[in-house]
Amino acid sequence: MFEGRYYNGRDARAQRVECVGADAVLSIRGVDFAVQFACDAIRVTPRLARTFRTLFLPDGAQVQTDDNDAVDALFPRRNRLETLVEHLERHATAVAASIVISIAALVFAFAWGVPWFAERIAQRIPSEVERKIGDQTLATLRRTVLKPSKLPQDRRDALRARFAAFTRDIPGAGDYRLDFHAASRIGPNAFALPGGTIVFTDEMVQLLDNDDEFLAIAAHEIGHEQHRHLMRNVLQDSAVILIATLISGDVSSASAVVVSLPTFLLQSHYSRAFESDADEYAFAALKAHDISPQAFAEVMQKFIRKYPGLQSRSFAYFSSHPPTAERIWRATEAANSP
């Protein structure tokens, strides 16, 4: 027997009732009425912590009760999935396991799952699509920060020739394109775009003292192209945002602040991993062409002299690039190893 609040389905008036279940029949008795229904015809809401249950009666009326055990005894094997979930919620081991699963799954997904999937998908993206995306980006940059190069034509031709000679034996590098642009707002920089376009700013070229230094930077950007870092980066960033949105969907309190910091840290982490990969690729490619990776270290040194702030390690986790000192050290190490 259990007590409940009875609603007749026509108004908001609650009546105290006593319910008795026997032989798959539920008898409900109020002060001035009594009804009976077959238990099979009654819909019951699933159990959830200590909250009340509602029994929806076939005539549109309903009974709400806090006696969860009595309801479960009378209506066994209802809502199997939610009954199972409710058991999990009640057992300390299942709760502990959920904590472990959640943390482990998130760490695994972000450390390996997302990068693995992004790499597989990036390999399947046709090169025409990739090139189109690269052209789109370049067109936007040309409208905003990139201006026509002011370097002498023969300097550009010479660098293009060195680049072509360097990439001759690199598979897939045949249609890589070297672009020069004046970019006073960016300063000395070089970057790779999806589809094989590598951009050097005039300021970057002016910073370089010899062709080995030019090839050291070019090799780093070729590494980005060879590993399809650009597409992988796009895919990984999108995946991080999607997962973060899914998980935090129900966090109403300041969710933007709470989600954006870890999202940003993750994206920077991925970016640093790509930069390190591109560095390693560059060191190997340079050595294959009998150029010492020390040339890469030289360029980095110049950066540090020009921008002393780059040395600082305090924002290492916020940065899209590994600390410059570390990159120099790795380049020197690569130069000195056989």
Place this chain on the structure above:
Amino acid sequence: MSEVTAPETSVAQASASAAAEPAPTPMPAVEYPFGFSGDAHEYFRIWIVNLALTIVTFGIYSAWAKVRTQRYFYANTRVADAPFEYLAQPLPILKGRLIAFAVFGTYSLSRHISPQVQLAMALMIFVLVPVLIVLGQRFRARYSAWRSLNFSFTGTIGGAYAPFFLMYFLVPITLFVFYPFMKAKQKRFLVENHRYGGITLAFRALDGDFFMPYLKGFGLIVAWWIGAAVGGGMIIAATMHGARTPSMVSIYAMVLLIYGGMFLVGIYVVSRVTNLLYNAIDIGGHRLRSTLGARELMGLYLTNTLAIVASAGMLIPWAMIRMARYRASRLTLLAHGDLDAFAAEASAERGAAGAELGHLFDVEIGF
């Protein structure tokens, strides 16, 4: 059960938003305070099991998780000795989430493919906002109940286009002066199209009442920006020590200062507008009284955010419970007469039409 509290809260509320003070009624109101009985430990178990199952099912379970979460929060919210009830089924929610996931995924990828495609998608979403709002309200209202009677939303998609689409074009033309009035029209549309049982809700506020909270919010933001620019600029200038560019730390601090101020002012406006909204709702002669405090809300949001970040997310359930408890504690039902007299919707044909439509559009799109 029904306790009549001293009128001190009414006085505090009157000074907070005098414009929304309910008109004096001849019959004294019986006050039924809302209450929330959710427990952080208990909800943590629900939340973490939900999260783990969502992860191992690659997000599919998130619809079931949402239903369990909503049911928990509804059932633990009570007024006049009766809890609320959330009755939605997971499958329509799953359907809506898949749609939202597809749209959101395409949108975020389209950014890299072509700005034109992304712009087109953004425009499409903007045009569809009224549809999403009406479907969402319809869904939520239909599956919310109190004392066995369901709410319902009768607003039409066509009706939603004025407040949720066309009026946005008036905002820039009027240099944002129209913005508070648009917000008022939106709230009016939402409230007046809600029904509880057979009773259509009424909206007892003037559109002009919404002007002051937004004006004050605007003034506070401008004042904050000027203060931040002057104060922050002086601090940066003092700490530069002749360097050509300011240090990264001071730039981060400046950004934090500017966004932090907007966040706090946003909370102030939300608290005032929420109070206005609830104080204007009339359910068959019964009224609500909302007395959310801006400073208390700011404190809650700040401590919740810090706790969530510091605990790597594990205190999210605690934060949600705290917020629900505070919101409930600031809401009171002012009953003018018999609460038992609420009746279910009488006409059967409207219900049938609603069910038919529901079959096609029974979906809540979003996360």
